[in-house]
Amino acid sequence: MARLYLTLLTFWPLLYIGQSKSRDTCIYQGDEDTYSFYEGGDMVLGGIFPLHSSTIPLVSTFTTKPKLINFTPRALRWMQTMIFAVREINQRQDLLPNLYLGYHIRDSGDDIPVSVKRSLLLVNGQPEKGSGRSCEDIQKLPSPVIVGEASSGVSMAVLRTLGSFKIPLVSYFASCSCLSNKREFPTFMRTMPSDLFQIKALVKLVHYFQWTWVGVIGVESDYARFAIQLFLKESERFHICPAYVHIYPVALTQNAVEELVNILKSSSATVIINFSVDSYLHGVLKECRRQNVTHLQWIASEAWATSKVLWDDFGDLLKGTLGFAIRRADIPYLGSYLRSVSVSDAQTSHFLSEFWEETFHCRLNGSLNTHVHGEEAENWPPCNGSESLDNVYTLYTDVSQLRVSYNVYKAVYLIAHALHNMSKCEPGKGPFQNGTCGSLYPHSLPIMYIHVRFDDNGDPIASYDLMNWQRGSNGSLQLVRVGFYDASLEDDNDLVIDEPVPESLCSQSCLPGSRKARQKGKPVCCFDCIPCAEGEISNQTDSIDCLTCSKETWPNQAQDQCIPKTLEFLSFQEPLGIILWAVSAFGACAALAVLVVFILYRNTPVVRGNNIELSFLLLLFLCACFLIGLTFIGKPTDWLCQIRYPAFAISFTLCISCILAKTVVVLMAFKATLPGSNVMKWFGPAKQRSSVILCTFVQALICIVWLTTNPPVASYNNKFMSATMIVECTVGSEIGYWCVLGYIGFLSSLCFLLAFLARKLPDNFNEAKFITFSMLIFFAVWITFIPVYVSSRGKYMVAVHVFAILASAFGLLLCIFAPKCYIVLLKPERNDKNHNGNNEKTHEKLLVFFFFFQNAY
Structure with missing residues (x-):
């Protein structure tokens, strides 16, 4: 009742704008109000917009007027959109070609008394204060129709004041379903859908996500009361239960806001539907932050579903907010028109x-x-x-989300089309009694011409965009369209969700392949999504823990299932295997080629110089060493593993035994040249062959013991955390493996020692120096091999082993036989006993070259 008195007191002086004591003059009573946008015309359209909000005291004393605060750039854009639409229509030749429209736009202050007062100014016109001019000669023409208001409650107050005068009011944002009552509000029209459709959309949205326990709040207004009443009625159809219903006052005191937040905090409902405008929600969110109530999923009514003014202060609380907004549209050239405002x-x-x-x-x-x-x-x-407005960002020039602005644009065009239809009406064929057409003059615009394209209640067909509040890369609000509601579609298909929408305000669900990790000091619903560790998976959404894959399996790329590991071994098909295979084949062919040369030149002094039979045997055994490397390539099997290591051991033992016999021959030959020595009869060709067989027999015996006790076998190595499973030959007995290598090392050391001692003996074609260099290379290769072999794994360990075999075999072949082939093939004139000294020098140079070549290789 107090607000009604305040309303009457506010606009009562305006009732005397009409005739004074002298009935032919108009005198303005009350304070002059000149703040407006005005342009004259044949017909002036009124407009009223909430450019400011007003202070509302808790207890009014009626001694002070409401103060207007909080300038709203968005509302200024609405005003300018109306001006833009009027000017656009005036430039058209197909719409109202003979009628020039004007406009008179005022600020409602988003307050009933201020709005009613300024609405009366619009419909009465405005003379100059105290001018005493004729009532027909006023400064600003009266408006026969008003575009406004934004608030449902304010629109109802204006309608109740102007309704008796049949002044149409075309609202662009008032959505209360109560305004559809044509018996109470016969002159009301709107381009904004009724809340009846919004409520249906909200209930279906809640049902879509299977939220059955929700909180419902709203500001104390006709808009919120009617909306909540409709929501409670509609939600019964889908078995949705309200956890609480709370209406908070417009003037939010500390006690009132604490009471509201305590309800939100104590309730188990985390989904909150709020019917309010953004300005009334600020205090609620501020208190939520103070009490650390951050776990709520906000559902916005269309009144604040696209409002960006709350994001800067409460973006962390409102992230993930869902709400239905009226459909977005583009208005060509509006953006450039808005930015054209200059300082002048x-x-x-x-x-x-x-x-x-x-x-x-x-x-x-x-x-x-x-x-x-x-x-x-x-x-x-x-x-x-x-x-310049081109250099700054403001809501006034932001035309990326034209929703309410487009409603204003449609409202102006709605009126223009009604006037256009009236101008074409033929007397006797009009829609009124006796076929009359009505009049184009002020206060004669019939509402019938406005609602012909709307339903029986004058409401447009509802169509909403479902908006999701998301944080952009720069921290700004990103309004992402994730669905829509279209009331013109069938009941089961009117709600369409285009994209998944986060169901949690604080954190999105953790997808398979990750697990939830609670954020320290925050509620349970706030968590981080941590990718599963290496070798682990999670195959469910919001998994708490990750599962470890078995030894034979490994996570796929998404880490949501375990798949069999890839088998890894040195294959003939891969480049590394092909290279080693080619080098092995080349080495075997090289050994056979040398053997052929020696056979062809078997009667020359160089070939016959040191036991030609042992040379032939050595070349055959070197050929075998090169071919043994091929057994290390390919997928290991038990029988291949049991052949690989003994064949390697025996072939190299045969080679070293032959070299050892050749070294002993050099020493024995020197002893035989001494007077009275008969040592060569104890080391003839038969004895040499026997020594090779004896040395090899020892190695064969070691291999037999190894194979019978704990032989090498093929195994699958799962020790390494990777997506591959290594197929390898395990040596079985480590003692047997190192005994084989140790015996080869023993024979090599003995051979090196004897060759070193015999390197300067004055015998023709002394091979001791060649053997010394060959043993140095052999030791260098295998000493380097041991640490590299131990530090490698998988196919690279096998490749190191094959490389050691090939490098040592090439070292023996080149150091012992390359100098002889050089003399035999390239220097045949030195292949006789008379060039012993020259041959020695040539051999030494070649040996030094091959030694450094092998070490570099």
Whole structure:
């Protein structure tokens, strides 16, 4: 009742704008109100927009007027959109070609008393204060129709005041279903869908995510009360239960906000549906942050579903918010029109000057407007005229989400089309009694011409976008369209979800392949998604723990299932295997080629110089060593492993035994040249062959013991955490393996010692130096082999072993036989006993070359 009295007191003086004591003059009663956008025309369309909000005292004393605060750039865009639409229509030749439209736009302050007062100014016109001019000669023409208001409650108050005068009101944002009552509000029209459709969409959204326990809150207003009532009724069809229903006051005291937040905090419902405008939600969110209530999933009504003013202060609380917004649309050239405002334009309009000052934090004309930022604004410098809207971001110029602005645009065109239809009406064929057409003059615009394209209640067909609040890469609000609701579709298909929508406000669900890890100091619903560790998987959404794959399996790339490991071994098909195979074949062919040369030149002194039979045997055994490397390539099997190591051991033992016999021959030959020595009869060809067989027999015996006790076998190595399983030959008995290598090392050391001692004996074609170099290379290869072999794994360990075999075999072949082949093939004139000294020097040079070549290789 108090607000009703305040309303009457506010607009009562305006009732005397009409005739004074002298019935032919008009006198303005009350304070002059000149803040507006105005342009005259044949018909002036009224507009009323909430450019500011007003202070609402808890207890009104009726001694002070409401103050307008909080300038809203978005509402200024709505105002400018109406001006843009009017000017666009005036430029068209196909719509109202003979009628020039004007506009008269005022600020409602988002307050009932202020809005009613300024609505009366629109419909009465406005003379100059105290002018006493004729009532027919007023300064601003009256408006026969008003575009407005944004709030449902304010629209109802204006309608109840102007309804008796049949003044149509076309709203662009009032959505209360109560306004569809044509008996109570016969002159109301809107381009905004009724809340009846929004409620159906909200209930279906809640049902889609299977939320059956939700909280419902709203600000104390007709809009929220009717919306909540409809929601509770509609939700019964889908078995959705309200955990609580709470309506909080517009003037939110500390006790009221604490009571509300305590309800949110104590309830087990985490989904909250709020029917309010953004300005009334600020205090609630501030208290939620103070009490650390951060686990709520907010569902926004269309009144704040696309509002960005809350994001800067409460983005962390509102991330993931869902809400239905009226359909977005584009208005060609509107963006450039909005940005065309200059400092000279701002100086001619109070609304624009206030916007200019708050945008650029400067003062126009050396003074401040009424609505500024207090003492902070007093320090603003004067505007220098170089400011441009092209260089700043503001909600005024943001045309990326034209929703309410498009409703304003449609409202102006709705009125224009109604006027156009009236202008074409033929007398006797009109829609009124006796076929009359009505009149184009003020206060005669029939509502029938406006709602012909709408339903019986004058409501447009509802169509909403489902918006999801997400944080952009720069921290700004990203309104992402994730679905839509279209009331024109069938009941089962009217709600469409395009993309998955996060169900949790705090954290999104953890996909398979990751696990949940709680954030320290935050509620249970706040967690991080940690990828599963190496060798682990998770095959469910929101898994708490990851599962370890078996030894034979490994996670796939997504880490959501275990798959068999890939087998790894040195294959003939891969490049490394092909190279080793080619080198082995080349080495065997080289040994056979040398053997052929020696056979062909078997009667020459160089070939016959040191036991030609042992040379032939050595070349055959070297050929075998090269071919043994092939047994290390391919997938290991038990029988291949049991052949590989003994064959390697025996072939190299045969080679070293032959070299050892050749070394002993050199020593014995020297002893035989001494007077009275008969040592050669104890080391003839038969004895030499016997020594080779005896040395090899010892190695064969070691291999037999090894194979009978704990032989090498093929195995699958799972010790390494990787996606591959190594197929390898395990040596079985480590003692047997190292005994084989140790015996080869023993024979090599003995051979090296004897060759070193015999390197300077004065015998023709002394091979001791060749053997010494060959043993040095042999030791270098195998001493290097041991640490590299131990530090390698898998196929690379096998490759190291094959390389050691090939390198040592090439070392023996080149150091012992290359110098002889050089003399035999390239220097045949030195292949006689008379060139012993020259041959020795040539051999030494070649040996030094091959030694460094092998070590570099």
